[in-house]
Amino acid sequence: MGRMATSEERTSRRDPRYDVLFEPIEIGPKTLRNRFYQVPHCIGAGSDKPGFQAAHRSIKVEGGWGAVCTEYCSIHPSSDDTMRLSARIWDEGDVHNLSAMTEAVHAENGLAGIELWYGGPHAPCLETRQVPLGPSQVSSEFETGTHCGEMDLDDIQTVQGFYVDAALRARDAGFDIIYIYGGHSYGPVQFLSPYYNHRTDKYGGSLENRARYWIEVLEKVKDAVGSDCAVVTRFAVDTLYGTNGIEIERDGMKFLEMADPYVDLWDVNIGDIRAWGEDAGPSRFYNNGHQVPWTSFVKQVTNKPVVGVGRHVDPDQMVEMIESGTLDIIGAARPSISDPWLPRKIEEGRLEDIRTCIGCNICISRWEIGGPPMICTQNATAGEEYRRGWHPEKFPQKTSDDAILVVGAGPAGSECARVLMERGYITHLVDTAEKVGGHVNGISTLPGLAQWAYHRDYREIQLEKLVNKNRDSQVALGQEPMTVESILDYGADKVVIATGSFWNTDGFNPQTKQPIPGADASLPYVLTPEQVIAGDKPIGNKVLILNYDPYYMASTLAVKLAEEGHAVTVAGIETLNSYMEFTLEAPNMERAYHRLGVEQIEMVASRIEEGRVELYDMAGNNQPRQYRGPGKDPFGPNETHEWFEFDSVVLCTGKHSNNSLYRGLKERRDEWEEKGIKAVYVIGDAQAPRLFADSTFDGHRLAREIEEPNAQWPKPYKREMAVWGTVPSPTKNHEVEYQT
Ligand code: ADP
Ligand code: SF4
DSSP states (O other): OOOOOOTTTSOOOOOGGGGGGGOOEEETTEEESSSEEEOOOOOSOTTTOHHHHHHHHHHHHHTTOSEEEEEEEESSTTSOOTTSOOEEOSSHHHHHHHHHHHHHHHHTTOEEEEEEEOOGGGOOOTTTOOOOEESSOOBOSSSSSOBOEEOOHHHHHHHHHHHHHHHHHHHHTTOSEEEEEEOTTOTHHHHHOTTTOOOOSTTSSSHHHHHHHHHHHHHHHHHHHTTTSEEEEEEEEEOSSGGGSOOIIIIIHHHHHHHGGGOSEEEEEEOOSTTGGGTSOOTTTOOTTTTHHHHTTGGGTOOSOEEEOSOOOOHHHHHHHHHTTSOSEEEESHHHHHOTTHHHHHHTTOGGGOOOOOOOOHHHHHHHHOSSOOOOSSOTTTTOTTTSOOOSSOOOOOSSOOEEEEEOOSHHHHHHHHHHHHTTOEEEEEOSSSSTTTHHHHHTTSTTOGGGGHHHHHHHHHHHHHHHHOTTOEEEOSOOOOOHHHHHTSOOSEEEEOOOEEEOSSOOOTTTSSOOTTOOTTSTTEEOHHHHHHTOSOOOSEEEEEEOOSSSHHHHHHHHHHHTTOEEEEEESOSSOTHHHHTTOHHHHHHHHHHHTOEEEOOEEEEEETTEEEEEOTTOOOSOOOOOOTTSOTTOOOOOOEEEEOSEEEEESOEEEOOHHHHHHHHTGGGHHHHTOOEEEEOGGGTSOOOHHHHHHHHHHHHHHTTSTTTTSOOOOOOOOOOTTSOOSSOTTOOOOOOO
């Protein structure tokens, strides 16, 4: 495959009002070719998966981003974030691995940045077993049980030396931009912030003293690599907890002035590590550009270029940011994951093709869980560039003339049909609903989730364009429900069932693996989430939401119903949905519960009757364990059962696949050949309920692999692993092979 033309080489069809976004800008000794800049963000590659790292970052440069950066990169084993995966630049091996990224980025005419990280108390060092050092001995408010040691004056020199050594190695690895990371409560900002810094020597006390460590690091790094590389610092200009931390107008601006001589580019954001959803703001709570009230002060005190984030997805707003003097460079993490080709689409005048980030933070959830590669709800190819060879914008052409029927136009079905059509297959996408989008149509009407509908909008627009290109394909909405009979007679060569799932109507739940006695959504006082969303069943004043689901539904319904004036209680295994800790939505959801008076009861349900629900404490059988005979709980009887009065009960107890079509077709397998059907597949929630990011992936995957002998089962992917006794693979010049 030949190299793509760079943005300069392509004929631009962009609207002139976006010209400012494509003006080059100097950052120290380097020139950024335009104003699109992928700030450091985690992907789960680090220096351990060089193929993933190189492919994920360089594909964005191909898509028009002028600079791309690594995630946080540890400078020394005393800054180790295992179980999460950071990059590391400890030795020549890391230099070798990370240079796969810089070479791939340079081949596309982009700049490569590296974010040098020293975590202090927020580095648990689970792998290295070293002691992290910080300005004062404090324990982390983010990690469990991590205390740091306090740096003495020798330690300060030593750690500053680690930055210099790491910067020299980074230059050797080919990086153009070298960060000193002082955002998200890490390293230098711990010295600057009185929240962490309780020193009484020349590194503590006054602002000048607290700033000293950071400024010295910058000075030393600039001396070492400043003529070859741009030196950048990421600065949380306001930690959002008042005088106890950094406030932009009080000390943030002063620090910017003090450190300015040593910085070629300021990368500014807000917030701390404990609540970093204030930086990576979920769309549920924050709109794009939400950091501007803080970051707009920065350019008042520096003439150096400033890059900032805030889920910048709107090209007009980007222009406004630059023209109003708020930012010089548009920084992005999530918008670049969701659409690695965002700048190129602006340049080519095809804004309608932008796959806009929905702000769900599922990408972040993977880092928070630790370990696994990042995924994205909108972009099924994110994280799959190297290992599966998936390019976000290029698709291998079809290898047969099979016509494919996809039943169900939710995230799985619509993505599957889109990719099949991109590949040139005649595809019919059929749904009873009037709109593409499946369950996303309903959930995006809930409070805070309107932007999740971008997921549907992207597919709706693309499908329309693709059908216009190939008139043999169709999107047939508002149809009669398809049946096993109608599918067998349809005339398709292959059938994909993407019929989604339903919330359980009988309280079947993960705790008992049984229905809850009395739970029946055909009764007037019992509702499923779908019924609440549909809004055609009356709901009483006092509502109990029974929740056994870790993600967003129960808490979002709680907010909706409380805002509508109901008295809401949430009870079950989950009261504030735990997965929302990973998506950074939990702290503000907790605030919403408090603001709206949503009550949480740590009890589960044993029985529902009209007007009341029996709840009990799962730890209520609390005797020492002993053998008590058949039918007797070894932990003793549970005497905490109690009736509570409620007018309506909402069951968020679990989901079941809507897979009757798939099962029915499998049962009539002996008729397939006669009807001309070669294969039937099931994808998305219809196979098993899951995140809609994973349903989207599933649809995409099947469309890419539909010619495989047993495409229901994913093909293996390339793994980047050390094989005992062999040369580590991939080697430095290992090519990324995109499917074409
Ligand atoms: P997923 O997340 O797996 O894509 P969704 O529940 O979002 O699942 O979407 C499933 C879609 O399938 C819905 O739009 C629904 O209307 C459609 N659907 C379900 N059963 C049928 C059927 N028998 N015929 C046509 N469409 C169906
Ligand atoms: Fe945006 Fe969600 Fe994708 Fe993250 S996972 S980039 S928030 S769409």
